[in-house]
Amino acid sequence: xxxxxxxxxxxxxxxxxxxxxxxxxxxxxxxxxxxxxxxxxxxxxxxxxxxxxxxxxxxxxxxxxxxxxxxxxxxxxxxxxxxxxxxxxxxxxxxxxxxxxxxxxxxxxxxxxxxxxxxxxxxxxxxxxxxxxxxxxxxxxxxxxxxxxxxxxxxxxxxxxxxxxxxxxxxxxxxxxxxxxxxxxxxxxxxxxxxxxxxxxxxxxxxxxxxxxxxxxxxxxxxxxxxxxxxxxxxxxxxxxxxxxxxxxxxxxxxxxxxxxxxxxxxxxxxxxxxxxxxxxxxxxxxxxxxxxxxxxxxxxxxxxxxxxxxxxxxxxxxxxxxxxxxxxxxxxxxxxxxxxxxxxxxxxxxxxxxxxxxxxxxxxxxxxxxxxxxxxxxxxxxxxxxxxxxxxxxxxxxxxxxxxxxxxxxxxxxxxxxxxxxxxxxxx
Amino acid sequence: xxxxxxxxxxxxxxxxxxxxxxxxxxxxxxxxxxxxxxxxxxxxxxxxxxxxxxxxxxxxxxxxxxxxxxxxxxxxxxxxxxxxxxxxxxxxxxxxxxxxxxxxxxxxxxxxxxxxxxxxxxxxxxxxxxxxxxxxxxxxxxxxxxxxxxxxxxxxxxxxxxxxxxxxxxxxxxxxxxxxxxxxxxxxxxxxxxxxxxxxxxxxxxxxxxxxxxxxxxxxxxxxxxxxxxxxxxxxxxxxxxxxxxxxxxxxxxxxxxxxxxxxxxxxxxxxxxxxxxxxxxxxxxxxxxxxxxxxxxxxxxxxxxxxxxxxxxxxxxxxxxxxxxxxxxxxxxxxxxxxxxxxxxxxxxxxxxxxxxxxxxxxxxxxxxxxxxxxxxxxxxxxxxxxxxxxxxxxxxxxxxxxxxxxxxxxxxxxxxxxxxxxxxxxxxxxxxxxxxxxxxxxxxxxxxxxxxxxxxxxxxxxxxxxxxxxxxxxxxxxxxxxxxxxxxxxxxxxxxxxxxxxxxxxxxxx
Numbered sequence: 001x002x003x004x005x006x007x008x009x010x011x012x013x014x015x016x017x018x019x020x021x022x023x024x025x026x027x028x029x030x031x032x033x034x035x036x037x038x039x040x041x042x043x044x045x046x047x048x049x050x051x052x053x054x055x056x057x058x059x060x061x062x063x064x065x066x067x068x069x070x071x072x073x074x075x076x077x078x079x080x081x082x083x084x085x086x087x088x089x090x091x092x093x094x095x096x097x098x099x100x101x102x103x104x105x106x107x108x109x110x111x112x113x114x115x116x117x118x119x120x121x122x123x124x125x126x127x128x129x130x131x132x133x134x135x136x137x138x139x140x141x142x143x144x145x146x147x148x149x150x151x152x153x154x155x156x157x158x159x160x161x162x163x164x165x166x167x168x169x170x171x172x173x174x175x176x177x178x179x180x181x182x183x184x185x186x187x188x189x190x191x192x193x194x195x196x197x198x199x200x201x202x203x204x205x206x207x208x209x210x211x212x213x214x215x216x217x218x219x220x221x222x223x224x225x226x227x228x229x230x231x232x233x234x235x236x237x238x239x240x241x242x243x244x245x246x247x248x249x250x251x252x253x254x255x256x257x258x259x260x261x262x263x264x265x266x267x268x269x270x271x272x273x274x275x276x277x278x279x280x281x282x283x284x285x286x287x288x289x290x291x292x293x294x295x296x297x298x299x300x301x302x303x304x305x306x307x308x309x310x311x312x313x314x315x316x317x318x319x320x321x322x323x324x325x326x327x328x329x330x331x332x333x334x335x336x337x338x339x340x341x342x343x344x345x346x347x348x349x350x351x352x353x354x355x356x357x358x359x360x361x362x363x364x365x366x367x368x369x370x371x372x373x374x375x376x377x378x379x380x381x382x383x384x385x386x387x388x389x390x391x392x393x394x395x396x397x398x399x400x401x402x403x404x405x406x407x408x409x410x411x412x413x414x415x416x417x418x419x420x421x422x423x424x425x426x427x428x429x
Numbered sequence: 430x431x432x433x434x435x436x437x438x439x440x441x442x443x444x445x446x447x448x449x450x451x452x453x454x455x456x457x458x459x460x461x462x463x464x465x466x467x468x469x470x471x472x473x474x475x476x477x478x479x480x481x482x483x484x485x486x487x488x489x490x491x492x493x494x495x496x497x498x499x500x501x502x503x504x505x506x507x508x509x510x511x512x513x514x515x516x517x518x519x520x521x522x523x524x525x526x527x528x529x530x531x532x533x534x535x536x537x538x539x540x541x542x543x544x545x546x547x548x549x550x551x552x553x554x555x556x557x558x559x560x561x562x563x564x565x566x567x568x569x570x571x572x573x574x575x576x577x578x579x580x581x582x583x584x585x586x587x588x589x590x591x592x593x594x595x596x597x598x599x600x601x602x603x604x605x606x607x608x609x610x611x612x613x614x615x616x617x618x619x620x621x622x623x624x625x626x627x628x629x630x631x632x633x634x635x636x637x638x639x640x641x642x643x644x645x646x647x648x649x650x651x652x653x654x655x656x657x658x659x660x661x662x663x664x665x666x667x668x669x670x671x672x673x674x675x676x677x678x679x680x681x682x683x684x685x686x687x688x689x690x691x692x693x694x695x696x697x698x699x700x701x702x703x704x705x706x707x708x709x710x711x712x713x714x715x716x717x718x719x720x721x722x723x724x725x726x727x728x729x730x731x732x733x734x735x736x737x738x739x740x741x742x743x744x745x746x747x748x749x750x751x752x753x754x755x756x757x758x759x760x761x762x763x764x765x766x767x768x769x770x771x772x773x774x775x776x777x778x779x780x781x782x783x784x785x786x787x788x789x790x791x792x793x794x795x796x797x798x799x800x801x802x803x804x805x806x807x808x809x810x811x812x813x814x815x816x817x818x819x820x821x822x823x824x825x826x827x828x829x830x831x832x833x834x835x836x837x838x839x840x841x842x843x844x845x846x847x848x849x850x851x852x853x854x855x856x857x858x859x860x861x862x863x864x865x866x867x868x869x870x871x872x873x874x875x876x877x878x879x880x881x882x883x884x885x886x887x888x889x890x891x892x893x894x895x896x897x898x899x900x901x902x903x904x905x906x907x908x909x910x911x912x913x914x915x916x917x918x919x920x921x922x923x924x925x926x927x928x929x930x931x932x933x934x935x936x937x938x939x940x941x
Contacts, residue, residue, distance in 0.1 A: 001455050001551075002474040002529065003448050006482060007536055013485045014505045020593070021502030050510065060500055061605050061906035063872045063891070063899055070897035072836040075861040077763060078754020079830040079848055087842035088834065114506035115513065 021058075022120065028053035029116070033124045034413065052111035126275055147235040156232025169229035179222035180215040188212045244282035245334040245366075247272060248320050251302065252341040253289045254311045261373040265340030266303055267412045268371050272338055275420065280334065286323055290316035292346075296323060311344045313387060314352040321360040330364040337361065338369045343385025350390045357394055357401075368401035369419055375407070440733045444539035451475065454544050454733075458552060461727050466720065466801050468556040471530040471570060475551060478533050483520070484508055486533060490703070491523045493531065494577040496584035496695070498600050521745075524550035526558040526706075528570040541738035545745060548724040553717025560809045561712070563705035566615070573702060580695040587688050599689050602910035603675060603696035609874050610675030610697040611704045613867075663881065670875040670890070674911065675700070677876050683885065684916030693914070708812045708867050715769015716808050719777075722746055722770070752829065768829070772816075775825050776804055790822055813865035821858045823849070833857045838896070872899055873926065885917040886937075892926040898933060899923065908938035916940055 022029060032051040152162060188208060195205040249269045276283045287302035288294055291309030294316040328335060362368060370391055391403050404415045440457060441450045462468040488505035489495035521538055525531040532550040534543055558564050588596045671677040675697040679690045729739040752767035753759040779787045780800035788795045794803045807816060832848040833856055847853030863869055873892040880886040891899055904921060912919040921935040
């Protein structure tokens with residue numbers, strides 16, 4: 001008998017099958033993922049996701065006999081009081097095909113329900129999106145070092161001994177210095193022994209003995225492996241480049257921003273955060289909220305604490321510029337900014353906003369997104385808000401920014417996709 | 430064989446298991462199984478796996494090696510989501526008909542459970558695999574793992590050469606026809622020239638000896654028959670009718686590339702390997718259950734396991750052989766474990782302490798006092814259908830309170846035809862046996878003809894029994910797969926199994 005412990009075998013033996021399955025159902029899964037994301041709280045998206053997809057391409061049909069019709073005979077257990085000749089009413093007909101979740105064939109119209117892992121979900125969710133200018137910066141000051149091969153050295157630890165190189169050096173040295181091979185010495189010795197045995201040709205014998213003596217001395221002088229032959233593999237610590245990004249969330253929290261608007265903004269920020277974490281090893285978030293004055297706050301305060309005051313957008317931009325200068329040098333960081341506002345701004349502040357934006361914010365940023373959130377049911381009168389008009393002028397000048405209007409939850413994801421769609425949509429409005 | 434020793438040390442105490450304990454338990458069980466029960470098993474290989482690996486094994490039809498296909502991924506996803514939600518437990522073990530016989534046991538099992546599993550799988554199933562005639566005839570325990578290895582490699586290689594899509598297409602189609610890709614009868618052996626010549630000679634001699642000039646005067650066959658002959662000659666050349674659809678396609682489909690034929694062959698061979706398992710569920714599980722039940726009790730009698738372990742084993746055992754009545758919400762058909770175990774135990778009883786009734790019903794072995802030899806004989810030479818027909822006793826029918834229901838589609842009610850009484854025993858037994866007959870369970874599909882002179886349309890017949898037609902949607906989808914493999918249109922007709930009258934013609938399927 002043999003007992004084998006398979007528990008340590010590599011996991012995910014069925015991964016290849018799963019990939020084939022996901023590939024086959026890709027279209028349906030993608031659709032389900034999109035739907036799931038619009039209906040659900042954004043925070044949930046970050047986890048694994050149970051989704052249901054239609055069976056279209058996933059049927060495994062076979063020739064089988066119908067479940068109904070014809071003459072059938074059954075033998076069943078548990079008779080209580082029937083005698084032969086009794087009749088039993090037929091059980092009510094089941095509507096549609098039987099087989100609920102995960103039935104072997106999932107027959108019929110039933111959806112097929114299963115769980116996507118977080119990574120699979122996000123991959124599909126953020127599929128064909130990309131970050132503009134993502135590879136602009138790689139950080140020099142890195143979080144970890146990695147060792148890579150860097151040639152050979154004459155010193156090192158025995159475990160790094162490069163045997164092939166060492167032996168090659170040894171061989172060439174032995175050839176160069178004409179070290180006698182063991183076979184040659186053995187041949188000489190054999191010849192001497194033969195002559196000693198036979199006893200003839202003593203001259204030859206003494207000659208051979210001298211030669212043997214020289215060869216042996218030579219072999220002693222030229223060692224088989226000399227310290228000069230030895231080579232070690234050399235490893236060098238190289239900093240692992242880590243891409244890092246910082247995401248600035250700017251939000252107007254003045255009285256005119258309703259909970260609904262904040263919720264929309266939050267959803268957008270969450271998506272952006274998820275997206276950035278997929279692309280960068282390290283993502284910092286800075287929350288800046290503003291009324292007539294701006295302040296860096298933590299997430300909780302940012303979304304949930306209320307504040308009253310006027311609206312001066314330039315304060316937020318100034319605060320951001322200050323933080324960038326102090327902590328996030330554009331040389332080292334990929335900087336993204338997303339601003340959410342209902343579009344109100346003190347009219348006198350607009351020139352200052354534009355100036356700040358074009359001079360200090362946009363040059364430092366990889367990308368600047370402006371989301372204008374509106375009330376869900378209020379009809380916009382077609383009138384553009386102050387901020388929208390102001391930014392439009394900036395955008396027209398060909399800046400690396402984008403702006404969109406969002407009124408309800410369902411719009412968030414399409415807008416997000418529009419902003420980051422691969423065919424560089426960020427210049428259009 | 431070890432002598433019963435009242436002071437024998439317990440093999441283990443407590444729930445924890447380790448490899449040493451597994452080994453000891455296995456050895457003691459082997460002594461009992463081989464010595465007392467006379468079992469004959471392949472060498473055992475016990476592999477400890479995790480829950481995730483068990484799910485893996487589930488999804489690839491229980492085999493340790495399997496080629497890659499999306500359907501396995503789909504099953505894994507479905508099983509996993511049910512398991513994670515706690516809606517489904519996992520089997521304690523999976524056992525593979527191979528030599529050495531591989532049993533997977535879960536690491537979560539307690540030591541008592543491992544004991545149960547070893548007795549059940551590594552000895553019960555193992556004996557059955559090695560000795561049952563169906564398995565001996567249709568499966569090659571020594572070669573299966575190598576074959577699967579080959580199959581896996583072949584399909585991987587094909588994917589690399591011909592692309593995922595192309596391979597997936599063939600596999601999908603082959604899987605759809607898998608249950609109709611088995612030989613149900615041993616194949617004709619290839620002709621032997623010497624044998625043929627001898628037979629020819631015999632015929633000639635016979636003809637000459639029986640020559641009668643009178644036959645010359647008999648009018649020759651009508652001209653209409655000539656065409657019939659042509660048809661039958663053509664069908665003979667194609668080997669039609671053929672019920673092994675995959676075999677037919679592999680050999681005769683006009684447009685398949687060699688690698689596609691090889692894939693069909695792989696799927697067909699795997700289907701053939703599982704063919705005996707379908708027909709022996711009751712016996713296989715009954716055998717394993719009987720063996721683990723007996724061994725657990727023997728271990729306890731001999732002092733190898735303590736009361737706690739025995740009770741734990743019996744608790745699981747009782748769950749496994751639970752049979753709810755037809756009106757119970759938990760009822761979902763006859764439990765093969767329950768039926769199998771009840772019958773095996775009954776055979777044991779009939780052999781040792783028969784009643785008068787048993788002597789009438791089973792004159793061959795009632796009271797022969799050699800229950801294990803009788804059981805071994807049953808395990809070796811029967812399949813579910815014939816086993817029930819031979820061995821289901823009135824006592825079991827009474828115990829399970831079996832009765833026979835007859836259901837006509839047009840009638841409003843079902844009729845109780847017979848019950849577990851003197852008049853009904855044989856009828857109930859016959860009907861139950863029939864319901865385990867694979868021929869009655871699976872649709873009888875045959876390649877009937879090919880229109881070679883026309884558009885190469887393949888004509889497939891479903892021989893309808895008891896007026897039960899094919900599931901229409903399923904048939905339509907499957908037919909498409911069949912057409913894809915055949916490469917030309919396929920027509921499916923449902924004909925009456927007895928009269929040959931055409932009852933229904935399905936829409937033609939065109940290859941896409």
